[in-house]
Amino acid sequence: MNPGSSVTPSSDSDTLELSGQVLHQRAWRMPDLVVYQHAPEEWWVAPLDEELPLIRLNRMGASLLGAMDGRATIQTLLAQFGKWVCGPDRKTGRWHLERWSLPRYSLCYFGTEAPSGHSVHAKWDLLLQRVRERWHENAPTDSETQLHEFHRQGIHGHQGHFELIETTVSHLFREPCDALQGSSYGRRLAQTLKQLGWWTPKPRRVVEVGAGLGYVSQEMARELASHERRGVEYLFLDLTRPFLTAQVQVAQQAGWSAQAIHADAERLPFADGSVDLIIDNENLADMTPLHLTPQELDTGQGTTSQHQAALELLRRLRLSLDRPYPNDAIVNYGAIMFLMETWRVLKPGGHALLIEFGIDQGWPNPVRLPGHTEYEVQFSHLRHVARWLGFREQYCPLPQLLSIRPETHVLCTGAAYAIRRFCEAEGRPFAIRAYTHPELEKALGDMLPRLTGLHYHQVLDPAWFGLWDFKALLLEKPGGFHRPAYHESKGFRWYSQR
Ligand SMILES: C[S@@+](CC[C@H](N)C(=O)[O-])C[C@H]1O[C@@H](n2cnc3c(N)ncnc32)[C@H](O)[C@@H]1O
Numbered sequence: 001m002n003p004g005s006s007v008t009p010s011s012d013s014d015t016l017e018l019s020g021q022v023l024h025q026r027a028w029r030m031p032d033l034v035v036y037q038h039a040p041e042e043w044w045v046a047p048l049d050e051e052l053p054l055i056r057l058n059r060m061g062a063s064l065l066g067a068m069d070g071r072a073t074i075q076t077l078l079a080q081f082g083k084w085v086c087g088p089d090r091k092t093g094r095w096h097l098e099r100w101s102l103p104r105y106s107l108c109y110f111g112t113e114a115p116s117g118h119s120v121h122a123k124w125d126l127l128l129q130r131v132r133e134r135w136h137e138n139a140p141t142d143s144e145t146q147l148h149e150f151h152r153q154g155i156h157g158h159q160g161h162f163e164l165i166e167t168t169v170s171h172l173f174r175e176p177c178d179a180l181q182g183s184s185y186g187r188r189l190a191q192t193l194k195q196l197g198w199w200t201p202k203p204r205r206v207v208e209v210g211a212g213l214g215y216v217s218q219e220m221a222r223e224l225a226s227h228e229r230r231g232v233e234y235l236f237l238d239l240t241r242p243f244l245t246a247q248v249q250v251a252q253q254a255g256w257s258a259q260a261i262h263a264d265a266e267r268l269p270f271a272d273g274s275v276d277l278i279i280d281n282e283n284l285a286d287m288t289p290l291h292l293t294p295q296e297l298d299t300g301q302g303t304t305s306q307h308q309a310a311l312e313l314l315r316r317l318r319l320s321l322d323r324p325y326p327n328d329a330i331v332n333y334g335a336i337m338f339l340m341e342t343w344r345v346l347k348p349g350g351h352a353l354l355i356e357f358g359i360d361q362g363w364p365n366p367v368r369l370p371g372h373t374e375y376e377v378q379f380s381h382l383r384h385v386a387r388w389l390g391f392r393e394q395y396c397p398l399p400q401l402l403s404i405r406p407e408t409h410v411l412c413t414g415a416a417y418a419i420r421r422f423c424e425a426e427g428r429p430f431a432i433r434a435y436t437h438p439e440l441e442k443a444l445g446d447m448l449p450r451l452t453g454l455h456y457h458q459v460l461d462p463a464w465f466g467l468w469d470f471k472a473l474l475l476e477k478p479g480g481f482h483r484p485a486y487h488e489s490k491g492f493r494w495y496s497q498r
Contacts, residue, residue, distance in 0.1 A: 055100075060093070169185070190224055214247035218254040236259070272344050291329070350480070355471070383473065399459075
């Protein structure tokens, strides 16, 4: 299958017809393919689509995989392996050749040239990205309301959601790990809040918006002493009901006085000036996008009442929008509404920490994930709105906020997903995390030597998780008390006027 060719399977039964030009193409195994030797004569590989069963191969099947090195044509492979049984399920080489290059399998690439140029890896990465995006095509769901529908109705349980559907940075670093020098994501956030003086005095009412499974609250509780948590009301606000149950349970076990509110962050159910601290982690890209046309932007006339309201708001905010306008101009309308709500509900002197992936220039792009589409956050727009509202703002890349050790090497996330599937089939637990090699050794024990194709990235390498694309926006609503700040050293208190 060529990335530009017309093969776009839509159902399980789709296969690539092995005829015509295809026969003259050559086959390359995907470079990040992980192979697991389950038994002396049985090897497993995992198709990209979790819905498809693992591919189980015998020695003939493993040889077929080995032969996909860019030298043999499909015709040759078909002649050599086509009629032979390639695995314990009795599927033939032809059956495998008809499927492995399809996006849902993504085990190999068929083409006339290797997907390599100046940098082999860069080209492969692009190819994989295109293949994966095509597989995730959510065309019918790329609407302005799909995200609310997905969070209100599309998530039925929390088990596995962040392992399969949307793995977040905070999920990868949810527990103490090498990449954070033995710390965890939530602990680092708590340390940062304390360093910023946001816990002096401690907030009385904290709202965590879109907290997923609640790990950030758990780890924050571990970082803060019990007297620092005493008297703090920790509220979870989420659109997904099943997550709220998990959040409250985790937070209460960790020592918070916690409660859940089922609501939409774009319309916060709090009185004006009633919240001290808002934490919103990897959720802005889930908020309502508006798809505006160049004509709507040029004329200021919206085609729906929501578009009209948005256009009036953009004009009021004096947001400068890049020209020429694209045909599908995406505005992070929900995130802007949330920011305005944040201003309204925060007390004078209150704070907000917003973290998400995004861009600083141009127009947001859709990011297709299984079952839903998210949108890059245009941070220069959000920062402009924050200043327009009156916030004092600070902004930095997330790795800087977390002080991530750049030299750490972590397991490719694609490999982690494949290992998870192998472990599941073996009846062994395995959680998706940012594993260094020693951490993986500890997690897998005797299984590790039977895995080949594992590779590690520098944690800040864009090819790993694109951590530099994640940004932190730190906001303060002016008007709080100006308390003398002090630090203690050798029994003395050193005061400074803030
Ligand atoms: C990508 S997850 C991030 C979860 C968690 N903070 C993390 O970093 O792993 C997005 C979270 O925001 C919630 N969410 C999405 N849209 C929301 C909205 N409009 N209002 C409130 N919560 C929302 C989802 O249910 C989910 O808990």
